[in-house]
Amino acid sequence: MMEKEYFISSYCHIRNNTISLNGTTLYQEQHPDFKSLAKSAYRYFKTDYSKFFKMDNLSKLGFLAADILLKNEGILPENEENIAIVLSNRASSLDTDRKHWESIRNPDTYYPSPAIFVYTLPNICIGEISIRHKLYSENSFFIFDEFNPSHLFSYANGLLDMQKAEKVLCGWVDFDGPDYEAFLYLVNKKGAIEHSIEEITRLF
């Protein structure tokens, strides 16, 4: 059952005001913060998805990276492909957690919002990607102190070996204060790059 060969067919980075696909810069523009970058990138890539503006920073970050990667792969929602999503980061949903906490901290300004609270879970980002691309598939969100390629490697292989998914969208989507970083890659049964811990580490 094990030792099958898998490949990385596409990968996408969003960091330092730059969005790249398979190592080629697609979009680069100086922005004061991620919110402004996200808005501008949304227009540049003709994302056309009004729910985008309701998302928190973490979801926007993961959503944009997934959208660019999956569109490039020609994945269409109507095909309902079996693509699992396995994401990871360091700060979980703390960026939004802090916002929710600010809204309830002081009794005089106590005003919790369901629209914020719902984003105080990191896997909401996976939910947003799943809704957009109609992925009724396996999903998991892991938290590590730092990027953990060997865990993602084993987990993706596990999903593919046990035929729980045809492809696996993996990566790191972290948002903490002013810092943001997304690195997503698609593990596939065909592709140009070998799916290995070394290659994942190199691409990251």
Added chain:
Amino acid sequence: MSKVYVSHNTIVSSLGYDSLSVVQKIKDGRSGLQTISDIKLLDQPICASIVDTRKLPNIAKEPNLEEKYTRLEQMLLVSLGNVIQASQIELTDRVGLIISTTKGNIDVLDHDSPFPRERAYLAELGKVLKDFFGFKTSPIVLSNACVSGLLAIAAAKKLIAQDCFDHVFITGGDLVSKFTLSGFNAFQALSAEPCRPYDKNRSGINIGEVSASALITKDNTNLAKESVVILGDASCNDANHISGPSRTGEGLYRSVKLALKEAKSKPEGVDFISAHGTATLFNDEMEAIAFNRLNLQNTPLNSLKGFFGHTLGASGLLETIVGMHSLHQNTLFASQGFEEIGVSQPINVIKKTEPKPMDTFLKTSSGFGGSNTAIVFKKVSE
């Protein structure tokens, strides 16, 4: 692939500090939920189940444990410590640790907390547990909303199958906190009364806190007598809405279908269902629809939320452990708080705790982000 088992286990909750005492209270129909008025939690009385950490057994045998470890950490140390001890497994590089939680030490965001705010990072929680017990491998934190506890079992199985580990300890926990209560209250989801899953008069959820721990292993020696083998598991997203469940129960339907397929089992092979049953209108209705689509409407089913409330990241693991004891004791546990069916499709909610010879149960969980997980477990034949 070799078999993977769920073996030694401990529940730390308002009903007791080990699985057997907790399960006895369930059999006796005693709920851990109570009305609590604490302005530090919410500006109105809540119904919740809360662990009195001052009474926890001090497993570290060191004084002033509460100065060194947060409330959640103390709960996790006790339950995980008990399981490690019972398993007699040496913590080598073949032993993994998965921590299942939604919010971890979220209470340290409070300026009144004596702990540094960095403790809110979930990896810090992992590090505390790793260092305390001396795990040799990196702790894996799984934070996937309310399916985390059940998904952790499926994740451990995958990692064992990939030969990353021989054994994986899972510990799950979340606190009843101002953070969580204020959010669910903003959703108008909280019930001031003990929750009543699937009942006509249900009025929402209660939040509860537990820590639950279990050993997942491929080694069939020294198994706990209530051990089960994992026959099949699946997780499917609803791909529909981030906070509301799918009206058709799509993700849950697909999860159960695939879990049964992997288990090579049919609906009639399932002796009972330990369902999610939060007691919100939408969740319970969604489950009833999914179970009918699966032809599981006659299978005895319970929700344990009436005993513990919704224990969030721990719930799937907690409810699996109780389900294992239910199988081992050949006893169906009544679904606390249920009297009259309150969903639009028929389901067979267990009204009375009673003996029944059993081999197999299905555990399901659903959560925010459209997540659903289902696992089929079978008794270990002796």
